[in-house]
Amino acid sequence: MPQDVNSLSDTGYQALDLIADMVCVGGRDGSVAYFNRAWRDYGPGFAAPRWMDWIAPAERPRVALEVRNAVGSGERFETDLPLVHPAGGARWFLLRVRPLTLPDGAAAAPRWLLSLTDIDARKRRELDLLRDTRIQAEMLNASIDCIKLVRPDGTLSHLNKAGCAALNVAEDGGFGMEWLGLLPREAHQAGWRALQKARRGENARFLGVSQVPGQDPRYWDNMLTPLKNGGEQVEAILCVSRDVTAQRASERRIAALLHEVTHRSKNMLAIVLALIRRTVPDAQAPFVAILGQRIAAIARNQDLLINGQWSGITVETLLASQTAVMGDVNRARLLLHGAAGLRLLPETAERVGLAIHELTTNAIKYGALSNDGGTVAIDWGVEARRAGDVFRLVWRESGGPPVREPAAQGFGTAVIERNPRALPGASVVYRYEPDGVTWMFEAPVSSVVDDVASRRGAVSDVARMD
Template identity: 35%
Template sequence: MPAGSDWRTQPPSDYAQWNPAPRMPNQPKPLTTAHHQFAAIVQNSFDAIVSKDVEGNVQSWNPAAEQIFGWTADEMIGNSIRVLIPPDRQHEEDDILQRIRTGEMVPKFETERLHKSGRRIHVAVTVSPLRDPDGRIVGASKIAHDITETVEIRRRLVASEHQFRSLANSIPQLAWIAESDGTVFWYNDRWFDYTGTTLEQLRGSGWTALHHPDHLERVRSKLQHSWDTGEAWEDTFPLRGKDGEYRWFLSRAMPLRDDSGEVWRWFGTNTDITVQRQHEQQIQMLMGEINHRAKNMLAVVQAMVMRTADRSFAESLGARLQALSRNQDLLIKRNWSGTPIGELIESQLAAVNDLIGTRVLIEGERELLLSPVASETIGLAIHELTTNATKYGALSNADGTVRIACEIRHTVDGPKLDLIWHEQGGPPVGEPNRAGFGTVMIDRNPRSALGADVEISYPESGLRWCLNAPLDRLVATP
């Protein structure tokens, strides 16, 4: 195509074999449908399609080239293509022209070119030689695709991956990522540092070799349950390190879901809790020793009371000391974190343990975790009620029953616990003439310690005791 012309004035007969010599006016070549189609493709392409001679001078310039580079066809045709090339990349044009002259095609490569404004543009370029009808190389065709946005996305992905890897390798936990079916495909550096393994060794079921055989089946079963249901996973078990020693880990995995709510992947961590477990065991041992010594002290006090006090008083005090001891046992068992109310009540019914489920019924909420103060207060109250029932109330004969009901009730003032002790079928009862120490334990003590309302009634059918306390005064703090 002659210099100064473009695709709109004279579509080429063959873009790969192009004769730049102008035709005589009396020898016009009719434009075929194929020519028009080819011209339309070039004109409407989103890629810059440019032709140049073997010296690098532009011969044609389509609208997309103008849009990408900012130069018009009138500004570029007849001028060197090098105006688009940054100074530090001029050697690329030298190489391209040399290869084109030898008939070599330059496959797609990514580079930078200059916009008319001077800013750099990322482009993917393909260059092919152009031949005339005799097969001589007369120029080159260049197709350039603007990949600035693609490069930016790629840069962000690289930065995001680098940020993720830096974070994942900086955390103290072992970390891993699995497919939706539980197949682990990535571990952080700390995992490999601890286990001394490679990703290849861990593929498939290779990870099971790191688990202690006493725990493997349990771990595998719980993991599979999470893979199948999509529920978060948590477990504690030992893992073998590269030194052959096992350490304990608290392990968790959370499902990562796609927009439709389906599990896409899993992200898991293993936190070394070996030292924490050792400290907890030491604390447990110390608490056990303290509990043992406290019990010994209570036994000494009880023996002294039995030797020096009235028998009835001594037995009553001894029973209360034992009730305190049972409360302490429960709290020690749970590291003083609290006691489930059902377990507390059953422990204070030790004297009538054989009647639980028959003549002594416990109903309602049993898992409410009571604070140490609430455990002691309610435990002593249940002990006093049990003692009274076995001596004078429903459990003093062969037919009476006791119903203990625990219920959490929501009120405008917040949730409250209703704890009811109701005796039936025992000897007729009446209100006592005086308030003894037992009354203090079931009435005044709960009011003072728990901010509770206490109601005690004495219908002839049997004693009824009702405690109503704010839940926030009862529950153990996590």
């Protein structure tokens, strides 16, 4: 054991031999006066002045330069480094370099204490975390969506490349700015409401518009998702903004085309009605008026479908349209009870709508709405059955004069019975009962309901059409 290594006694060296860290005492010239037991035991040949040769080649020049600079300046220094291990591979250590001092604080001879602490497990966790973070960042950057991570206070903590380009933010700017400040002024109110909702732990969504001078406006669908910790507290908010400019343009083109198609089809219906009136001997004949009403019902169905972009019609909307002929007075005698928001497919809406119009006309002329006390109740909904879910709509008259089945079946019967029955799997029951007409339409949900999601958990309501 060396006897002349400033500021360390024999007892001190014995103590160094007992610790788990590798320790050596060296001079400014690169000489080494002492290696402790842990250093000597690391591997054959490691306890030598050229111990730095054991540092992984990729890191060796950096560590050698930093140690040289520290020793030359007399400053303390530490860094992480990988050492080749005799068993193969490399292990990470924390290198600390400290100048030795005398007990009274005066500088000793130019001696330095170097220690190596095994941090391999911790370092590999850090490297794994850095790798995962880098992969996640690359995944975000691969997306064409504008992806932002917003703190609960509304400041921006991360923005992917697409977001930086869309919002004109430098990728290496450090972020930290107010998220709302990056949005166009017109979107601030909607963005603020969405942010408040996300802070409460709820998903939020809003449409925004951005415009660069000299360019067309771009439309963004912004979706905010709160990210919660184990205590259900919102730690951050993920905002994904998707460019829907092309989609919006397509929707406008489709809407224009649909309106043009509807306009032409309604013109064709008007021409057909005009031809009928010019062809028949008596244009004021009752059947001409009835035919005109039926053509008008078809036109109203067309309006409903075009307004919904042929995506279906809610039952409530369909009933309101096809019972409009009863007027405001009789409308108070129409009772509706059914699942709110249930949407019918376009073909179903057309066939059922014409049947409802015909039933309404008959009720006004001969049935429950032909007197002052009758009512019409319409119930609809989805029923779970063994063979599958079934949509059911029932028209039930009561309080009207006695009705009886006509001796001959005409066009009205075809509209009420045969036309809706042509839908896949549909059945129609049409009965003349003592208290009034009952009409029931049933069909598999998959054949007639537009939005399958709308048939689950729909709220049933008793409503009066006022």
